[in-house]
Amino acid sequence: MSTPGERVLIKGNEAICRGAVDAGCQCFFGYPITPQNDIPEYMSKVMPNLGRVFVQAESEVAAANMLLGAAACGIRAMTSSSSPGISLKQEAISYMGGTELPAVIVNISRGGPGLGDIGPSQGDYYQAVKGGGHGDYRQFVLAPGTVQEAYDLIGKAFDLAFAYRNPVMLLGDAIIGQMMEPVTLGSNKETESNSPDLGWNLTGKGQRDPRLLKSLHLTDGALAGHNLRLRDKYASMEKDVLFENFLVDDAELIVVAFGSIGRIAKSTIRKMRASGKKVGLHRPITLFPFPSRELDRLAASGKRFLTIEHNLGQMVEDVRLAIRKHADSDFYGHLPGNLPTPEDFEQPILAALGVRS
Amino acid sequence: MKNGKEAFTLPGVLADVPTHYCPGCQHGVAQRLVAECLDELALAEKAICIGSIGCSVFIYNYLLVDCVEAPHGRAPAVATGVKRARPDTAVFTYQGDGDLASIGMAETMHCANRGERVTIIFVNNTVYGMTGGQMAPTTMVGQRTTTCPGGRCADNEGQPIKMTEIIASLGGTAYAARVAVDSVKHVRAAKKAVRRAFEAPLNNLGLGFVEILATCPTNWKMTPVQANERIAAELIPYFPLGTFKDMAGVDSNEETEVAE
Ligand SMILES: Cc1ncc(C[n+]2csc(CCOP(=O)(O)OP(=O)(O)O)c2C)c(N)n1
Ligand code: SF4
Numbered sequence: 001m002s003t004p005g006e007r008v009l010i011k012g013n014e015a016i017c018r019g020a021v022d023a024g025c026q027c028f029f030g031y032p033i034t035p036q037n038d039i040p041e042y043m044s045k046v047m048p049n050l051g052r053v054f055v056q057a058e059s060e061v062a063a064a065n066m067l068l069g070a071a072a073c074g075i076r077a078m079t080s081s082s083s084p085g086i087s088l089k090q091e092a093i094s095y096m097g098g099t100e101l102p103a104v105i106v107n108i109s110r111g112g113p114g115l116g117d118i119g120p121s122q123g124d125y126y127q128a129v130k131g132g133g134h135g136d137y138r139q140f141v142l143a144p145g146t147v148q149e150a151y152d153l154i155g156k157a158f159d160l161a162f163a164y165r166n167p168v169m170l171l172g173d174a175i176i177g178q179m180m181e182p183v184t185l186g187s188n189k190e191t192e193s194n195s196p197d198l199g200w201n202l203t204g205k206g207q208r209d210p211r212l213l214k215s216l217h218l219t220d221g222a223l224a225g226h227n228l229r230l231r232d233k234y235a236s237m238e239k240d241v242l243f244e245n246f247l248v249d250d251a252e253l254i255v256v257a258f259g260s261i262g263r264i265a266k267s268t269i270r271k272m273r274a275s276g277k278k279v280g281l282h283r284p285i286t287l288f289p290f291p292s293r294e295l296d297r298l299a300a301s302g303k304r305f306l307t308i309e310h311n312l313g314q315m316v317e318d319v320r321l322a323i324r325k326h327a328d329s330d331f332y333g334h335l336p337g338n339l340p341t342p343e344d345f346e347q348p349i350l351a352a353l354g355v356r357s
Numbered sequence: 358m359k360n361g362k363e364a365f366t367l368p369g370v371l372a373d374v375p376t377h378y379c380p381g382c383q384h385g386v387a388q389r390l391v392a393e394c395l396d397e398l399a400l401a402e403k404a405i406c407i408g409s410i411g412c413s414v415f416i417y418n419y420l421l422v423d424c425v426e427a428p429h430g431r432a433p434a435v436a437t438g439v440k441r442a443r444p445d446t447a448v449f450t451y452q453g454d455g456d457l458a459s460i461g462m463a464e465t466m467h468c469a470n471r472g473e474r475v476t477i478i479f480v481n482n483t484v485y486g487m488t489g490g491q492m493a494p495t496t497m498v499g500q501r502t503t504t505c506p507g508g509r510c511a512d513n514e515g516q517p518i519k520m521t522e523i524i525a526s527l528g529g530t531a532y533a534a535r536v537a538v539d540s541v542k543h544v545r546a547a548k549k550a551v552r553r554a555f556e557a558p559l560n561n562l563g564l565g566f567v568e569i570l571a572t573c574p575t576n577w578k579m580t581p582v583q584a585n586e587r588i589a590a591e592l593i594p595y596f597p598l599g600t601f602k603d604m605a606g607v608d609s610n611e612e613t614e615v616a617e
Contacts, residue, residue, distance in 0.1 A: 027442050053441045057434065058467035065431040065464070069407070069438025072425040077442065095428050202423040202439065204403035204446045212417050214408065214426035 001050070004186030012150045012176040013038035015183050016106055019154035020078050021046060024190025025104070027053040027077035029066040031085060034118045035174040036108035039080040053077075060085040064092035064105070071101035072213050074201025076158050076194050080106035083124050084115065087132065093167050094133030097230075098215030102161035104154070105139075106170045108177040111336035120174035121336035122261060125314035128171045129287045136227055138234040140168040141287040145244070145263040147181035153285070155188030160240060162191070164233060165200070171287065173310070175260035175339065234289075242285035243294055247273060251280030253353050254298055255345075256319050256329065257308040258284050265308055267342035272349060279349055287315070292322035299323035306330045306352035308345060368392040370401045372419050377412075381581020383571035384412055386538045387480050387547075388419060390569075391451065394552045395422065398559070400447045405439050407432040409461075411453035412486040412573075430461025433468030436475040447559060449476035455485040458494040458518050465524070469566065472529025474558035476565040478551065479520060482573040483592065490576030494518040497591060502576070517595065521568045525601035531563030532556075533602040537570040539588035543598070553603065562604045570596055 002008075002022050010018070017039055020028070028047055030040030040056060047054040053070075057063035063079045070077035081089060086107045096103050107128060111121040126132070128141045140160050144150040150172060157168040197203055202211055217223040246266055248254055257265040262283035269279045282298065284291050299305070299322070307316040307329045316331045323329065332348035334340045367373055371392040378384045395401055404422040408414055410429035417424035427435040432450035440448040457465050457479050465477065484502055485491040491504040495517045499508040509517075525533035532554050536547035547569060554565030570592050572584035579587065 027438065029438065055437065055441060055471075058463055061431065062434040062437075062464050062467065065427065065434035066438035066441070068427070068431075069425065069435035069440075070442035071438075072435075073405075073439055073442040075442040077438070091428050092431070095426075099426065202405050202425055202446075203443065204405060205421075205423050206402045210421050210423050212424045212426075214417065214424075216414065216426060 002185035006185040012147045015147045015151040016154050017042040019151040019188050022188035023155040023158045025076045025078050027070040029055050029063040029079045031060050031063050033082045033085045035177050036082045060088035064089035067103050068092050071103040072202050074198045078104040083109045083112050090133035096167045097137030099213050100165040103167045104157045108172045122310040143171045143259040148183045237289045241289045243291040244283040246281040248280035252278040253304045254280050255306050256282045261310050268345040290318050295322035299326035308332045310334050368396040370395045379575045381574040383538050387569045390548050390551045404447045407436045407450040409452040409456045411456050416451045433464040437473050451478045454481045454493045454495040469524045469530045469564045470527040472563040476554045479568045480571050482571045484576045486573045524566045529563045531604040533566040534600040535568040539585050
């Protein structure tokens with residue numbers, strides 16, 4: 001456990017672990033895959049010493065279903081993986097969505113499709129945001145842009161999971177996971193969500209009526225009712241939308257980018273501002289719920305847009321949907337396989353500004 | 358007889374509602390044995406049932422204990438999560454052969470190998486019941502199903518898997534037995550095995566596993582009586598009854614192993 005205000009130089013993957021431990025995560029279920037191996041390795045050292053649970057499962061499928069079991073008990077629990085492993089976890093994530101179980105899933109994503117590579121990529125945006133598992137469900141998706149944010153957002157992830165009784169995904173990539181930065185620890189706190197009886201969780205029935213947690217709804221209209229209720233719940237998540245606006249007020253062009261790409265784009269923008277280019281950054285921090293209202297507001301005030309992603313173009317669809325009444329968005333996709341530098345984004349931004357180089 | 362009049366009473370943990378099982382289906386018998394053991398071991402208050410996929414999925418409508426539903430085959434992983442999160446509970450799964458021995462083979466074996474302190478109740482009716490009678494890993498060679506209409510052929514589909522033998526071979530298993538519910542004598546032995554399968558994890562010895570050979574008259578296309586007779590004639594000779602492992606060291610063979 002960290003002491004409040006403690007300052008350390010750590011990797012993103014370790015920040016996620018320390019954030020989860022500070023937030024009262026009691027159970028961790030994992031399986032090795034690069035580039036997130038630091039997470040199960042750290043948890044295997046720390047959790048048992050704190051009297052908490054670490055299990056290396058036989059597969060991602062099993063790890064995610066162990067998570068489902070712990071979540072059904074109302075215990076703060078988490079699993080982590082990377083892209084192909086997240087595909088395997090989707091079955092349980094859909095069940096947890098349908099059963100309304102609070103669980104935290106970390107995806108330190110890598111390049112795909114298939115085995116792809118182990119380098120950074122944002123190719124899992126669709127899977128994370130649109131529900132890679134079956135059925136009509138949604139999950140909170142939090143995308144940290146710095147190691148500090150990785151620490152802070154994992155604490156937030158547990159709070160949101162229990163506030164909405166819903167799976168929450170922290171979506172990072174190999175840049176966030178492997179990068180070292182100074183971080184201030186100690187702000188994540190365990191709340192009462194690890195208390196024995198939350199009114200819905202399984203504890204063994206004792207003297208009360210038995211409880212049943214399930215996602216099967218066979219009687220006429222039951223599933224429709226359930227899905228409508230879920231829809232309203234997902235809509236209510238809007239009030240917890242998170243984003244960062246950087247120098248947008250006087251900007252002609254707003255770059256929209258998330259996670260580590262948002263952070264790199266910020267450096268580009270800082271540099272281009274110095275040469276008088278009116279560019280700003282909008283960085284969605286929650287990818288679901290998406291900051292559509294804010295983007296619409298910015299578009300209504302006459303801004304132009306360029307979406308930059310580390311993929312072939314996924315979030316750009318959500319940007320276009322958000323701003324469609326007023327504007328369109330250009331797109332620049334940096335291909336996976338190498339790490340973009342702030343300089344890589346200069347030409348695409350100049351092109352979107354209509355400046356000839 | 359409890360009060361001199363009643364010949365049959367409902368275990369307190371069994372809901373007083375009609376079940377959805379087909380006539381002659383022995384899921385009902387298996388489920389009742391589980392209920393009786395939960396009652397006798399006074400576990401209702403601290404039990405957590407993991408429902409699985411198959412005709413047994415509605416077990417949670419009949420057992421008055423806390424329950425969570427697992428995806429197909431994953432009940433042992435869900436049980437692991439529940440038991441690790443709440444070590445003070447009595448956790449059990451109730452699974453069919455398609456669920457446990459096919460899609461959930463890995464979860465079942467690793468749960469046993471880790472020695473999770475949980476109980477697995479495995480109802481083997483040699484067929485996928487709920488989805489309409491397709492071939493299961495336990496389908497007998499020559500048995501016709503909707504996906505092996507010419508009868509299961511060992512060359513093409515392999516041999517029926519003997520789960521209890523596999524589970525007994527794993528280090529974390531404390532108790533593993535195979536029973537049947539085709540006769541009064543076998544039902545009595547089955548009850549004892551189910552009880553032991555609950556006691557092994559409670560006594561912190563390891564995993565408790567019991568395989569119950571049961572009928573599926575609907576998909577076997579037999580009358581309930583014919584289906585019951587098939588258990589003795591065809592299934593028991595291939596799937597021998599008995600205790601395959603008992604870490605408690607109790608010689609339970611006389612109770613569960615019944616000479617044919
Ligand atoms: C992932 C997945 N695959 C397939 C199914 C469809 N399914 C439902 S029940 C079942 C078979 C269950 O058979 P068994 O475990 O033998 O139980 P029984 O119905 O015979 O009691 C299958 C394949 C499913 N629900 N989920
Ligand atoms: S289909 Fe078979 S297993 Fe399912 S309820 Fe009917 S008899 Fe029982």
